[in-house]
Amino acid sequence: MTPFTTLSGTAAPLPEENVDTDIIFPARFLLITARAGLGRYAFHDRRFDAQGAEIAGFVLNRAPWRDAPILLAGANFGSGSSREQAVWALLGQGITCVIAPSFGEIFYGNCFRNGVLPIRLPTALVTALTERATAGERFAIDLEAQTLRVGDDPPIAFEVGAEQRLALLNGWDETALILNASSDDITAFEARQKTLQPWLYDMGASR
Amino acid sequence: MPSTLYDKLWDSHLVADLPGGEALLYIDRHLVHEVSSPQAFQALRDAGRRVRRPETHLAVADHAVPTRARGGTIADPLASAQVAELEANAAAFDVPYRRLDGEGQGIVHVIGPEAGFTLPGITLVCGDSHTTTHGAFGALAFGIGASECGTVMAAQCLKQTRAKTMRVELTGTLSPHVTAKDVALALIARIGGLGAAGHAVEYIGPAVSAMSMAARMTLCNMTIEAGGRIGLVAPDETTFAFLKGRAMAPQGAPWDQAVAYWRTLGSDPEAVFDKSVTLDLGEIAPQVSWGTAPDDSAPITARVPDPTTLADPSARAKMEKALAYMGLSAGTALSGIAIDRVFIGSCTNGRIEDLRAAAAIVAGRRVAPGVTAIVVPGSTATKHQAEHEGLDAVFLAAGFEWRHAGCSMCVAMNDDRLLPGERCASTSNRNFEGRQGPGGCTHLMSPAMAAAAGIAGHLVDVRTLEPAR
Ligand code: SF4
Secondary structure (H helix, E strand, O other): OOOOOEEEEEEEEEOOOOOOHHHHOOHHHHHOOOOOOOHHHOOHHHHEOOOOOEOOOOHHHOOOOOOOOEEEEOOOEOOOOOOOHHHHHHHHHOOOEEEEOOEOHHHHHHHHOOOOEEEEOOHHHHHHHHHHHHOOOEEEEEOOOOEEEEOOOOOEEOOOOHHHHHHHHHOOOHHHHHHHHHHHHHHHHHHHHHHHOHHHHOOOOOO | OOOOHHHHHHHOOEEEEOHHHOEEEEOOEEEEEOOOOHHHHHHHHHHOOOOOOHHHEEEEOOOOOOOOOOOOOOOOHHHHHHHHHHHHHHHHHOOOEEOOOOOOOEOHHHHHHHHOOOOOOOEEEEOOHHHHHHHHHOOEEEEOOHHHHHHHHHHOEEEEOOOEEEEEEEEOOOOOOOOHHHHHHHHHHHHOOOOOOOEEEEEEOHHHHOOOHHHHHHHHHHHHHHOOOEEEOOOOHHHHHHHOOOOOOOOHHHHHHHHHHHOOOOOOOOOOOOEEEEEEHHHOOOEEEOOOOOOOEEEOOOEOOOHHHOOOHHHHHHHHHHHHHHOOOOOOEOOOOEOOEEEEOHHHHOOHHHHHHHHHHHOOOOOOOOOEEEEOOOEHHHHHHHHHOOHHHHHHHHOOEEOOOOOHHHOOOOOOOOOOOOEEEEOOOOOOOOOOOOOOEEEEOOHHHHHHHHHHOEOOOHHHOOOOO
16 A cells, blocks of 8 residues: 655545545446546446546646546545455555545545545534635645645644554555454454354355 | 444444444354456455355345246356356355345345344345345344455455434324335335435334335335435244254254344344434325435325425426426326336335235226336245245236346346336336336336236326226
């Protein structure tokens, strides 16, 4: 996973609530089994018409947000289906930070596993930032310091979980972390559970 | 200290507390499907890892599979490749796999319970948000992302943050033709699409005790549509009766030992929940959704709501957008909205009880001219059971198509989907924009209501349907 430390660039405003993972990554593209190269499917049905031509009004089709590394969204962004393709598609599109008042829970967790920083900020602040983003101003994010700056304004603080922040800063792989740190604990748990609930270790005659 | 069912499940699976407030939770069972697993298997390969306990996983193809025919090759090359990849991965990593043309195939959330793979007191995950379904058995079951699927395979554990708890008490009795689906839609409409966010929801009360496992599964299935990743019902005699004798459930002395443990799993009477809501089932009418989120639901006797009555500008804009997408205007009676399609199926309402309820409405009647209606059993075993009961003949005689098991028109990633502008009475769980096909309009409802809509040609109160000839 690519570490996330600092980021600066334009922020694409998408001031809409409940942008679910079906909108971020339409279900029919879930047939693709790769995780790379999904960028062109991000917001596909908002970005392209039935003939595959760009829809001029959509924010990611407009300057200066075509290559915006940041997305500024409404409440409950990434709700709905658990598809991690939603995060991979954002990554493929070059978006590595999403700012919103709230997120779908599974999407929020998926971000940290893929080097994407989701930032929760109060609704009023997101609304104010949307104006700045719409004006094409540049945003600068420093994860180490947990701050967001717009133009020359004083920095805005944001919160992320301590572990999640470390994982992003270092680009850690979650599975490797668990296997390295907790293998003995897992083995001990299994031994204990096998004594208390032996039926969980016998999967039945037919399967 | 008195504890909730959620606390008990959490505590009994805690491997270690981690710095920063997270915990490492042991995962007992993992359901694997073709869409969220390829990348997880690839991650194992890339890192040179093996599956820690292959027997605790169960793989099946459901999302991408065609439902018109079984046994031949899949016409769509991408779907064909995806199913082949699942089969090859399962073989390579020694994970049990349910063949597409076998009796054990079906939607993950239908076959897990059917096989007795889903059990009370366990943790169960799947790369699918409707994993909430299995909470109906008193299992701590939740949806995860594809990366987490890889973590579970390699480490049999996941990092989790403890959820808050929410108690949903159901009292009273359901009126005729009102079902668990109506309860779910009414609840979501009342508490909102984020009403249970961050919470593990436990359904409690005499009305829950009286519900069948199918009804409990429908209720837990829809919990994610209120933002809750976990829905729970404490296991009881109904649960045990459902599971006894199932292929992967314990047998003999281990069964007795398991039941003794499962009996301890209810929330203690004094247990404190972070949030509480009570619903009187006697007051619930059959529900339909009118918008583009499940909380946009109302009784069938109501009218399409009017955005201009909303004071909050963002709520008003949201409703205007939903109505524009759905092609509906404020004030229109919900009963009377013409439909093009009917879909009866999905992990929400594709079980035998659901098919029976729909067949009871359909019997002796005909699908309205111009309406295409399909019934897609949730599993191959359910399909065969329905055929054994003669339900297929009832549907076919009425002009419904009778399909093979799969997710089908719940999700637009197989051959079954809406065309732009088509309107569907659907028993699935999501009415998001484009969910059933780009530009398609979905109205969520119960199997009986969807069947009635197919007969009438429009949304209709099933309680007012003319008697069958
Ligand atoms: S039936 Fe629908 S909701 Fe259920 S698992 Fe399949 S696609 Fe998901």
